[in-house]
Structures are given as structure tokens and as C-alpha cells.
Amino acid sequence: MVVTKNLEDKLLNVKVEGRLDTATAPELEAELAEVLDKADELVFDLEGLEYMSSAGLRILLATQKKMGLKGGMKVTNVNDVIMEIFEITGFSDILTIE
Amino acid sequence: MPKKTIKEMSASERRRHSLEAKTFHAVLMVSLLLGIVSLIMGLGLYAYSLGNQLIKDSFNLTASLKMVLDGSIDISGPCRRTVDIYHSLSEEEKAVQDEAYYERYSEIAQDPTVISAGRVLKDFYDNNNVGDIFIAMYDxxxxxxxxxxDPDEKRPYPTGTWEEVEERELRRFLSWDGKGTLYDLSYTAKYGWLCTTGVPIYSHDGNICAFVLADVSLTELFNGMRGFVTNYVIATAITVLLLGYLMKRHIKKNMVVPINEIAGAAEEYVRSKRDSGATTTNHFEGLKIDTGDEIENLYLTLSGMENDLNNYERDLTKAIKDKERIGTELNLAMRIQRDMLPTIFPPFPERPDFDIYATMIPAKEVGGDFYDYFLIDDDHLCLVMADVSGKGVPAALFMMASKILIKTTSMSISDPAKILERVNNQICNHNSQEMFVTVWLGIVELSTGKLTAANAGHEYPMIKKASGQYELIKDKHGFVMGGMENMKYTSYEIQLEPGSEVFVYTDGVTESTSEREELFGTGRLLEALNSKAFDTPKEVLDNVIRSANSFVGKAPQFDDITMLCFSFKGPNAWLEVEKAKTEAQREDKYMKELTLEATITNIPKVTDFVNEELETLGCPLKVQMQIDVAIDELFGNIAQYAYDPLTGPATVRVEVEDDPMAVIITFIDHGKPYDPLESEDPDTSLGAEERNIGGLGVFLVKKTMDDVTYEYKNGQNILRIRKNM
Known part of the structure; x- marks a missing residue:
């Protein structure tokens, strides 16, 4: 998993590539923890993400809860597999997916 | 030579010594004695009375003769003249009584008074049975x-004949006072015993001039006596023999035979007892003795005794049997008690994740120490170490009851403190003997190494932690069990790591006493435990025993020495086992297996392994992604929770089905039993604020896979997912 962060004027762009799973989720969590307080708005770019397991969902949910109080959170470039996961878990209703 | 008993004698000897013979002899002896005495007395009496009669008759004859003479013939003259002539003769003239001598008395002999007196005498002589009757004078x-x-014609004593007489006779006759009977007994060679009776004839001047004398021979009397004696002896002998014979028969019938019967019965009794060990006999009872005397009494007594002995023996036999039975049963009970302790080591050879060794060295007397270990289920091992108060059978019984109660209760209650509380109450309910038991009870969750334990007044456990040293764990002691109802106990937890060991023991170990009366103590015990690293629990215990023995020396062992060592290897110990199994199954065509330590870092290895299989099947990428997610969820769960805080192995198996084409992936682990399908699905309709993050993974798997099943089997969680292609 590769995480690329870009914070521009309170807008945080986070690009996640590879696999977001049990093993890698803590890494993303740590990365986010560093910058999340500084951002009001967050955009996840999942274009390069192959799949996501519930560990990733946990992070998305936790982040959504935090960002929902601020400027909000968007998830972009979701592939089929991940979209199906969002749909199955009801995350498609919670997240703002573009 | 020692005296022979009647039993050792021959038949003839026995006859001689028998009561019959003795009776017979006794009768003979007594009769003989009596016969002799009575014979002597009879003879005396006979002789006395008959002799007396003879003398009296003879005397009366002389008296009556004298009276006849006194009335008719005066013979005093010729008498005096005869005496005178006799006196006038010289010695020489008197010496020879020849015709010349008699010539001198012829004149007197021819005297008519003499002749007529002679005639009277003759008359008397002829008519009476006397030896001789004559008139004579003592000089x-x-x-x-x-x-x-002297008128005796056969043996004439002419007038003037003299013969010498005993002076005694002469004096008696001459000095007779006229009272009683005048007689004299004398023995003559010629006539034998003679009795001479006589009556004096007085002359006119009142002097004795002669005597009328009669001789009576006693020989006849004695002859009569001889006959009497002969008859008497014959009659007596016959009587005695007859009497003896009758007595003998009587004795034989009434004494000898019954006594012999009794003796025979006694012999039979002894023989039957000795040879066949008969318990019921009727040797005496069978006899028919009806003598009505002491012998019958003896028979009745013996018969009663036999009966009593039979009863006694029956009772005794029963008592002995009872005692034997009780002894056997007691031994059996002891063995059952001993067998209650598991003694087969290793007790769970199929389990690589732990090892146990325990031992009890019994003291002379049976004690109540016990240990126990058993799997409550595949994941929970219960360890028990206990010590019942007291010794002997009561302690053994109490131990059995306690052990069973603890085991059965442990099967239904998982908290050690609660187990002790329940068992304590059950013991208290039925503890009339006020016995008690100290117990340490621990339950190890084998998949995680979590030891939960509680202590009811027992010795502190020794636990070896990761540091590699045994430590005395001063756990919280509850009250001994059986002491008081409704006692509360406290469970405590200790996390065991792979390599941890638990050593529990009874006070027999720490209170082993040396010859110098020193206690082995926990200090020395700890020293022994930490003296080096041991490979197996058995080595640990052997070393403790060695140390204790060398410390105790020759002092006797007072108490049971009971110890248990549990060695925890950790769930990862399964890894090699499972790997070996996987290796064995690698040949299988459509089944691929991978066994590895369940860690998060190992997830990619699993994913790669499965993907490789999926690729050969031409699995669509989307399906592969879904499966990868499922692997992440499921294997991740095992890695994070199954052995927490330890790690253990997991096996992932990939199988392919043809019709319809499907992939089946099985996740197997030795972790604590956990069915992920049991938890409720998360409510996916809730908003972000209300959503919980738990349960999503399994939910995802359920939704993306075509079938998910779970089972717990042989200590393993087996989760199977199926994805149709």
C-alpha cells in the first residue's frame, strides 16, 4: 500500500494505492493521524486501490465521523470491487462517493 | 521308658489294661480278701461253738455219770487204795507197767464197786460218742x-495204769472250784487234739478221791472244719468268678463300650476337622448312650460341646470370612482410590501444546493427597492439587468424593472460584466428620495461555514465567473446603507464555523433614526448581524428589509427597504438527494447504498462496479480489484474536469443485472456540455516527461469498467459505 498525502489550504488529498487490509490499515491510520487535525476537508483518491477489507472500512468510518464535524469527506475513483464492498456494508449511504 | 498310652498298646495289652480287666481284678481281690476274712471268722466261730458244744456235752456226760455213780456206787475206797498202792511203789516198780505191776492192783480191779462202776462207764461209753470215759486220779x-x-475194750487201761500229764491240766482239775465246765485241751502224739472233761468224786471226808473223766477227740471237729473250708473256698471261688464276670460284663456294657464310643467319636471328630475341615459334625450326637449316669452326662456334655463348637466354628468362619472380605475390599478400595489418580504419562500425547507430569509418593498410611488434570474441552485444561485432612480410609473416601465433585463441577462451571464455591457447599452439606480439603484449582485456556486459578487454603503455586525462573505466587487464599458453608473464593489470572511452567504440590513436599528435624521448605523447593532448565515436567519432578530425598536422608516419610508440573508450550506448538499434516496432503490433486503462524504479517503469504490457485483456475479478477478481502478478514481475525495475546498456527486449505465450479477455502486454527457467524449482522442502514465498526469484516465475507460455514471440531475452529466461479 502506498499513501500519498497532499494538504492544500485545509483540503487534504489522500491517494491510497495497493491493498488496504488488516496489515496495512494501521499504516494509513498513522498517516492520517498526522495530518487530519490540520484539514477541514478530505478527499480520498482510491483509483489505485485494488481492494479494501473491513480494516479499511474502519478507518474510513472513523475518519468520516471526524470529518463530518468539519468540512466533510469525499471518496473518489472507487472501483467495482470496492464499490460493491461499500454497497454491501451500507457505506455507500454514509460516504460521499464521487 | 516312657509310659505307653492306651492308644499305643496292642489289643492284648489293651485288654489287660482295660476297665473290664481292672474291674475283674478288683472284684477278685476284694472277694478274696473278704473270703479270707470271712473264712477265718467262720472257722473260728465254727470251731469255737462246736468245740464248746463238744466240751459241754462231754462235761455233762461226766457230770451225769458221776451222779449215777454217787447214787449207786461208792468207789472212793478203791480209789484211795489205788493211790496208796501207787504211792507205795518205788520208782523202779512203777517204771514198767507190766503184768507184775498190774498184779499189785488186781485186788482193786476185782473189787465189785470197781467192776460195777466199770459197767456203768461201759454203758455210758457205748451210748455216747466219746473217745473214752474212765475214772482216774491225778497224782x-x-x-x-x-x-x-476204764471200760474201753479196744484200748484197756487196767487199774493202776499211769501216764504223765501236763502239770497245767493237773492243777486245773485238782483246784477246780466247781463252777463252769472243767476241761483241758491237750495235744497228744497218739490221739491228736484231745479234750479232757471231768467231774471230781469226793470221798466221805470231802476230799477228791478221783475224777470221772471223758476224752473227746477234736480231730473229727477239725476234719469237719476241713470239709467246711473246702466247700467254702469252692463256693466262694465260684461266686467270686461269677460276680467278677457279671461285674465285668456290666462294666463293659455300661462303661467301657460307651467310653470307647465317646473316644471313637472324639477321634472321628478330630479326624473330620483335620482332614476335611468339616464345619458341621454330629459325631457325638449320633451316639446312643443311655446309661443314666456320669457317662451319659459326659456324652451329653460332649454332644452339647460339639454342637456349640459347630456353632462357634460357623460363627468364627463367618467372622473370618467377613474379616477377609473386609480386608480384600479395603485393599480394593485403596487401589480404587489410587487408581483415581491419573498415572499415564504423557496424558495427552496428541497435544503438542502442553505437557504434564504428576506423582504421588505415598507415605506408609494412606493419605488424602490427590492431583488431577483433565481437559474440560479441547481448549481448557483443568489442573487440581489437593490435600485432604487426616489419613486412612476416611481421608481416602473424602478424597474420592472431593475429586469427583471438583471434576464434575469443573465441567459445567468455567470460573475456578465459582467451582470451589459450589464444591465447598456440596462438601459442607455432607460433612458430618468435619473433614476438610485444601485445593488449588487452575484452568488454562490452552489457545491463549490464560491461567485462571483459585486457591482454597492450599500451598502457593510455583510458576515459571518468561523470565525462566520459578516464582512463588502468593495468591489469595480462600478458606479450606468443607470448613464453612457459603465461603467466597477469588479467581486470579496469570498469562502464561510458551515455556511457562506451573508447579503445584502438597505440604508433604515442603514439610519433608530431615534427620535434623529441619523442613525442606519452599526456599529449598524453589532452589531445586530453579537449579537448571529442565526439558520436561518429569525431569522437574524427578529433580525435586532427588533434592528432597537427599535433604531428608534416612528420616522416615510422614506424609504423601504429591506434585504436579504443567508445562505450557503455547498454541504455536501445533504449527509443526499441522505443517506435517499439510505436507502429507500436498499430493492431493484438488486440495492445497498452507500452514503457517497466524500473524498479520503472514496475510500476504496466504493471499498469494490462494491467488496462485485461483489464477490456475482462471478466476475473474473481481472474484479474486473478493476472496482476497475474505482472506484478509478471516485470517486477520485469527491472527489478532484466536490466540491473543499469543500466536498460533492456522491452516488454509483451497479446494476446487467441478459441478458447479466453485472454490472452497477452509481456515483452521487451534485458537479459542469462536463462531464468527453467531454475531449479529451490523445494521447497514445506520448513519455514520451510529455505526459501530465491529462485525463488518465477517458481514462482508458473508455477503460476498456464496456459502460460509463454521464448526468447532477436535479443538479446532474450522471456517469454510465457498465461492462459485
Whole structure:
């Protein structure tokens, strides 16, 4: 998993590539923890993400809860597999997916 | 030579010594004695009375003769003249009584008074049974008897015949006072015993001039006596023999035979007892003895005794049997008690994740120490170490009851403190003997190494942690069990790591006493435990025993020495086992297996392994992604929770089905039993604020896979997912 962060004027762009799973989720969590307080708005770019397991969902949910109080959170470039996961878990209703 | 008993004698000897013979002899002896005495007395009496009669008759004859003479014939003249002539003769003239001598008395002999007196005498002689009857005079001077008239024709004593007489006779006759019977007994060679009776004839001047004398021979009397004796002896002998014979028969019938019967019965009794060990006999009872005396009494007594002995023996046999039975049963009970302790090591050879060794060295007397270990389920091992108060059978019984109660209760209650509380109450309910038991009880969750334990007044456990050293764990002691109802106990938890060991023991170990009366103590025990690293629990215990023995020396062992060592290897110990199994199954065509330590870092290895298989099947990428997610969820769960805080192995198996084409992936682990399908699905309709993050993974798997099943089997969680292609 590769995480690329870009914070521009309170807008945080986070690009996640590879696999977001049990093993890698803590890494993303740590990365986010560093910058999340500084951002009001967050955009996840999942274009390069192959799949996501519930560990990733946990992070998305936790982040959504935090960002929902601020400027909000968007998830972009979701592939089929991940979209199906969002749909199955009801995350498609919670997240703002573009 | 020792005296023979009647039993050792021959038949003839026995006859001689028998009661019959003795009776017979006794009768003979007594009869003989009596016979002799009575014979002597009879003879005496006979002789006395008959003799007396003879003498009296003879005397009366002389008296009546004298009276006849006194009335008719005066013979005093011729008498005096005869005496005178006799006196006038010289010694020489008297010496020879020849015709010349008699010539001198012829004139007197021819005297008519003499002749007529002779005639009277003759008359008397003829008519009476006397030896001789004559008239004669004793001459004091010459001590002779001078015959005056003697009519005996066969043996004539002419007038003037003299013969010497005993002076005693002479004096008696001459000095007779006229009272009683005048007689004299004398023995003559010629006539034998003679009795001479006589009556004096007085002359006119009142002097004795002669005697009428009669001789009576006693020989006849004695002859009569001889006959009497002969008859008497014959009669007596016959009587005695008859009497003896009858007595003998009587004795034989009434004594000898019954006594022999009794003796025979006694012999039979002894023989039957000795040879066949008969318990019920009726040797005496069978006899028919009806003598009505002491022998019958003896028979009745013996018969009663036999009966009593039979009863006694029956009772005794029963008592002995009872005792034997009780002894056997007691031994059996002891063995059952001993067998209650598991003694097969290793007790769970199929389990690589732990090892146990325990031992009890019993003291002389049976004690109540016990240990126990058993799997409550595949994931929970219960360890028990206990010590019942007291010794002997009561302690053994109490131990059995306690052990069973603890085990059965442990099967249904998982908290050690609660187990002890329940068992304590159950013991208290039925503890009339006020016995108690100290117990340490621990339950190890084998998949995680979590030891939960509680202590009811027992010795502190020794636990070896990761540091590699045994430590005394001063756990919270509850009250001994059986002491008081409704006691509360406290469970405590200790996390065991792979390599941890638990050593529990009874006070028999720490209170082993040396010859110098020193206690082995926990200090020395700890020293022994930490003296080096041991490979197996058995080595640990052996070393403790060695140390204790060398410390105790020759002092006797007072108490049971009971110890248990549990060695925890950790769930990862399964890894090699499972890997070996996987290796064995690698040949299988459509089944691929991978066994590895379940860690998060190992997830990619699993994913790669499965993907490789999926690729050969031409699995669509989307399906592969879904499966990868499922692997992440499921294997991740095992890695994070199954062995927490330890790690253990997991096996992932990939199988392919043809119709319809499907992939089946199985996740197997030795972790604590956990069915992920049991938890409720998360409510996916809730908003972000209300959503919980738990349960999503499994939910995802359920939704993306075509079938998910779970089972717990052989200590393993088996989760199977199926994805149709």
C-alpha cells in the first residue's frame, strides 16, 4: 500500500494505492493521524486501490465521523470491487462517493 | 521308658489294661480278701461253738455219770487204795507197767464197786460218742494220771495204769472250784487234739478221791472244719468268678463300650476337622448312650460341646470370612482410590501444546493427597492439587468424593472460584466428620495461555514465567473446603507464555523433614526448581524428589509427597504438527494447504498462496479480489484474536469443485472456540455516527461469498467459505 498525502489550504488529498487490509490499515491510520487535525476537508483518491477489507472500512468510518464535524469527506475513483464492498456494508449511504 | 498310652498298646495289652480287666481284678481281690476274712471268722466261730458244744456235752456226760455213780456206787475206797498202792511203789516198780505191776492192783480191779462202776462207764461209753470215759486220779507228786477204771475194750487201761500229764491240766482239775465246765485241751502224739472233761468224786471226808473223766477227740471237729473250708473256698471261688464276670460284663456294657464310643467319636471328630475341615459334625450326637449316669452326662456334655463348637466354628468362619472380605475390599478400595489418580504419562500425547507430569509418593498410611488434570474441552485444561485432612480410609473416601465433585463441577462451571464455591457447599452439606480439603484449582485456556486459578487454603503455586525462573505466587487464599458453608473464593489470572511452567504440590513436599528435624521448605523447593532448565515436567519432578530425598536422608516419610508440573508450550506448538499434516496432503490433486503462524504479517503469504490457485483456475479478477478481502478478514481475525495475546498456527486449505465450479477455502486454527457467524449482522442502514465498526469484516465475507460455514471440531475452529466461479 502506498499513501500519498497532499494538504492544500485545509483540503487534504489522500491517494491510497495497493491493498488496504488488516496489515496495512494501521499504516494509513498513522498517516492520517498526522495530518487530519490540520484539514477541514478530505478527499480520498482510491483509483489505485485494488481492494479494501473491513480494516479499511474502519478507518474510513472513523475518519468520516471526524470529518463530518468539519468540512466533510469525499471518496473518489472507487472501483467495482470496492464499490460493491461499500454497497454491501451500507457505506455507500454514509460516504460521499464521487 | 516312657509310659505307653492306651492308644499305643496292642489289643492284648489293651485288654489287660482295660476297665473290664481292672474291674475283674478288683472284684477278685476284694472277694478274696473278704473270703479270707470271712473264712477265718467262720472257722473260728465254727470251731469255737462246736468245740464248746463238744466240751459241754462231754462235761455233762461226766457230770451225769458221776451222779449215777454217787447214787449207786461208792468207789472212793478203791480209789484211795489205788493211790496208796501207787504211792507205795518205788520208782523202779512203777517204771514198767507190766503184768507184775498190774498184779499189785488186781485186788482193786476185782473189787465189785470197781467192776460195777466199770459197767456203768461201759454203758455210758457205748451210748455216747466219746473217745473214752474212765475214772482216774491225778497224782500231784509225780504229775501223773492214775487210772482206776476204764471200760474201753479196744484200748484197756487196767487199774493202776499211769501216764504223765501236763502239770497245767493237773492243777486245773485238782483246784477246780466247781463252777463252769472243767476241761483241758491237750495235744497228744497218739490221739491228736484231745479234750479232757471231768467231774471230781469226793470221798466221805470231802476230799477228791478221783475224777470221772471223758476224752473227746477234736480231730473229727477239725476234719469237719476241713470239709467246711473246702466247700467254702469252692463256693466262694465260684461266686467270686461269677460276680467278677457279671461285674465285668456290666462294666463293659455300661462303661467301657460307651467310653470307647465317646473316644471313637472324639477321634472321628478330630479326624473330620483335620482332614476335611468339616464345619458341621454330629459325631457325638449320633451316639446312643443311655446309661443314666456320669457317662451319659459326659456324652451329653460332649454332644452339647460339639454342637456349640459347630456353632462357634460357623460363627468364627463367618467372622473370618467377613474379616477377609473386609480386608480384600479395603485393599480394593485403596487401589480404587489410587487408581483415581491419573498415572499415564504423557496424558495427552496428541497435544503438542502442553505437557504434564504428576506423582504421588505415598507415605506408609494412606493419605488424602490427590492431583488431577483433565481437559474440560479441547481448549481448557483443568489442573487440581489437593490435600485432604487426616489419613486412612476416611481421608481416602473424602478424597474420592472431593475429586469427583471438583471434576464434575469443573465441567459445567468455567470460573475456578465459582467451582470451589459450589464444591465447598456440596462438601459442607455432607460433612458430618468435619473433614476438610485444601485445593488449588487452575484452568488454562490452552489457545491463549490464560491461567485462571483459585486457591482454597492450599500451598502457593510455583510458576515459571518468561523470565525462566520459578516464582512463588502468593495468591489469595480462600478458606479450606468443607470448613464453612457459603465461603467466597477469588479467581486470579496469570498469562502464561510458551515455556511457562506451573508447579503445584502438597505440604508433604515442603514439610519433608530431615534427620535434623529441619523442613525442606519452599526456599529449598524453589532452589531445586530453579537449579537448571529442565526439558520436561518429569525431569522437574524427578529433580525435586532427588533434592528432597537427599535433604531428608534416612528420616522416615510422614506424609504423601504429591506434585504436579504443567508445562505450557503455547498454541504455536501445533504449527509443526499441522505443517506435517499439510505436507502429507500436498499430493492431493484438488486440495492445497498452507500452514503457517497466524500473524498479520503472514496475510500476504496466504493471499498469494490462494491467488496462485485461483489464477490456475482462471478466476475473474473481481472474484479474486473478493476472496482476497475474505482472506484478509478471516485470517486477520485469527491472527489478532484466536490466540491473543499469543500466536498460533492456522491452516488454509483451497479446494476446487467441478459441478458447479466453485472454490472452497477452509481456515483452521487451534485458537479459542469462536463462531464468527453467531454475531449479529451490523445494521447497514445506520448513519455514520451510529455505526459501530465491529462485525463488518465477517458481514462482508458473508455477503460476498456464496456459502460460509463454521464448526468447532477436535479443538479446532474450522471456517469454510465457498465461492462459485
Amino acid at each position: 500231784e507228786e509225780t504229775c501223773t494220771l492214775l487210772y482206776i477204771a
